Amino acid sequence: MxxxxxxxxxxxxxxxxxxxxxxxxxxxxxxxxxxxxxxxxxxxxxxxxxxxxxxxxxxxxxxxxxxxxxxxxxxxxxxxxxxxxxxxxxxxxxxxxxxxxxxxxxxxxxxxxxxxxxxxxxxxxxxxxxxxxxxxxxxxxxxxxxxxxxxxxxxxxxxxxxxxxxxxxxxxxPAEDPPATLSTGLVHFSENPILYLLLLLIFVNKCSFGCTVELEVLRGLLQSPQPMLLGLLGQFLVMPLYAFLMAKVFMLPKALALGLIITCSSPGGGGSYLFSLLLGGDVTLAISMTFISTVAATGFLPLSSAIYSHLLSIHETLHVPISKILGTLLFIAIPIAAGVLIKSKLPKCSQLLLQVIKPFSFVLLLGGLFLAYHMGVFILAGVRLPIVLVGLTVPPVGLLVGYGLAACLKLPVAQRRTVSIEVGVQNSLLALAMLQLSLRRLQADYASQAPFIVALSGTSEMLAFVVGHFIYSSLCPVH
Known part of the structure; x- marks a missing residue:
């Protein structure tokens, strides 16, 4: 011995x-x-x-x-x-x-x-x-x-x-988590200096989006909320079901399957109305849908997680990050409201913000992609092919689901694009926070492969769509 x-x-x-x-x-x-x-x-x-x-x-x-x-x-x-x-x-x-x-x-x-x-x-x-x-x-x-x-x-x-x-x-x-390792992973999002620069740019960019809001369109959405209801249907019903089916088809481990389902159960990300602007969607509708879906996530996210955790025989207590959801809502509402106010009170300043909105948006996309990869590289080191394949399909499937639902109601093309983008772009950071709060470190890092892959693939694929749309618009201008 x-x-x-x-x-x-x-x-x-x-x-x-x-x-x-x-x-x-x-x-x-x-x-x-x-x-x-x-x-x-x-x-x-x-x-x-x-x-x-x-x-x-x-x-x-x-x-x-x-x-x-x-x-x-x-x-x-x-x-x-x-x-x-x-x-x-x-x-x-x-x-x-x-x-x-x-x-x-x-x-x-x-x-x-x-x-x-x-x-x-x-x-x-x-x-x-x-x-x-x-x-x-x-x-x-x-x-x-x-x-x-x-x-x-x-x-x-x-x-x-x-x-x-x-x-x-x-x-x-479970073994005890070593305290030292907690300072080298996902906790470090708040410690990266690039993040603070991005947050400032994001705030200015959201103010610019506030300048694009049409109050008449907003009132019309309150009277006819079908596009927003379609977004909720796609985000909280169709996409989690798709994630569950893919987890079964690819026989993903339980923790990884849970991470994928929670990611697909998350509300629309902040990039959704950014892509709506770049791809010719309805920006006012995009902002409204992101806000409404984030509010709805306080109820739908724990419900979806409970249902699929039971189906996967996972008995962990899942914690919905309410504080992060509230922070997201405030980070949407405050700069957007400031932009609306600037548009009505300071029209010259509003015009300046509208001129920088597209270049700012493109810089933010590249910066967010770099930051997500830089911070997730330690989690993605041992990633396997099945979750990569599934993660690559999530954004395009969401786009098709959203566009198909909107086409069924014969919505205008701009609204179809917006509903499509809203369903196809998830708030992966919210899913990441939920997994890190709910699971032990090893399980959480393993499950977190799903939101990172979906975020990276989604941003990359949407950037490809933006470049393709720009090239097509340049070659075939609409008269």
Whole structure:
């Protein structure tokens, strides 16, 4: 027996494990250590002591053909810390031939939740009338992983199933978050100096958008709110359902699936009315839809999260960042209202703001894209192809859904474009905040791959649309 350190949540902690098992087959001392090892704290918190007669090998064959056991058989659930390696010693009381010229039975071990636990390998040991197996495992995310064990006689043709066992479970417990790591991830959005410059530009830009608001159009939307209702339908019903279906099709892990669904359940982002301006949409409608959907998110976002968490069998308590939603509303309402006031009281200043709105908007798009990639690169380091493929489809699917819904009501082309953009552009930062507030660090960072990929792909794809629209408008001007 050796003492080995393993990485747990970024910190190095000692855990007991066995070394050199291949050289110790048939050793009684190893048997004593192996069977007693299960009762140590790293393996089973609930098993305070092992049966001494089992440890010494003085056992009777179990009744009803139950040959496999762990420890004294009184404990069925064993605990490991997350992100660590360890072993489980499984004893077999299936009789072994006295001369041992023929291979003994073989153990097949499977984890029924590979997000929580994976089986690395299984090695056999023999002693006395029976034998045993050392199962090497690696724990991953916190959770409960049932084990599926099969004891097979390979001498039969076909191999004979002697026993199968599904009662053992491995509980992977969360490790403590190291305080130092909390200052190197997503928390650092507020510490980046580029962000403060962008916030100032965003405020000025929103004032410019306020100068584009037509009060008559706004009053008309209050009387005929169909476009805004279509936006809510697409954002909070169709897009979360699409995310859930894609998570099933691509068999995404639960945490990643939850991150994708929450992202697709988020309200329209601030870039939606920016793209509406650049792509010939109705800017007044875009601003109104973003504001209304952000207000509606206080109810629809927790409802959608609760429904799909239940469908995914995720039992985390999800915290909706109400303070961030309120901050978003204020950051929309205050500069937009200031722009409306400037338009009515200071028309010359309003004209100046309208002249800089498009170049400002384009600079903000590039700056936001750079900042999102810079801050999310540590999360996206281990990203896998399925979530990238799904993330790339989310914005165009949202655009098609929004445009299709608007076309069904035969809305004007400008309003169709706006509804399309509103459904296709999500507030990924809101989804990111919700995931970081609700999940443990490792799970939160893993789930946060979804909003980052959707944000990066959405901004990139919309920029491509803007460039394409500019080129088309230049080559084929509308007279």
């Amino acid at each position: 050796v003492l080995r350190r393993v990485r747990v949540g970024g910190a190095s902690q000692p855990w007991l494990s066995l070394g050199g098992c291949g050289q110790c087959a048939g050793s009684v001392s190893l048997l004593k250590v192996a069977l007693l090892l299960i009762s140590l704290p790293w393996g089973a918190r609930g098993s305070a002591s092992a049966n001494l007669s089992v440890a010494l090998g003085h056992t009777m064959p179990p009744p009803r053909g139950h040959y496999l056991s762990i420890g004294d058989g009184s404990v069925m659930e064993f605990e490991f810390p997350e992100e660590s390696e360890g072993i489980i010693v499984i004893s077999s009381q299936y009789p072994v031939q006295g001369n041992r010229t023929e291979p003994g039975p073989v153990l097949r071990a499977f984890s029924l939740d590979t997000e929580v636990l994976t089986i690395q390998n299984v090695s056999a040991m023999t002693w006395g009338r029976g034998g045993g197996f050392v199962v090497n495992i690696r724990s991953r995310l916190p959770g409960l992983a049932p084990l599926y064990l099969q004891l097979v006689d390979p001498q039969k043709t076909p191999p004979k199933l002697i026993e199968e066992q599904r009662d053992f479970r491995i509980k992977v417990s």
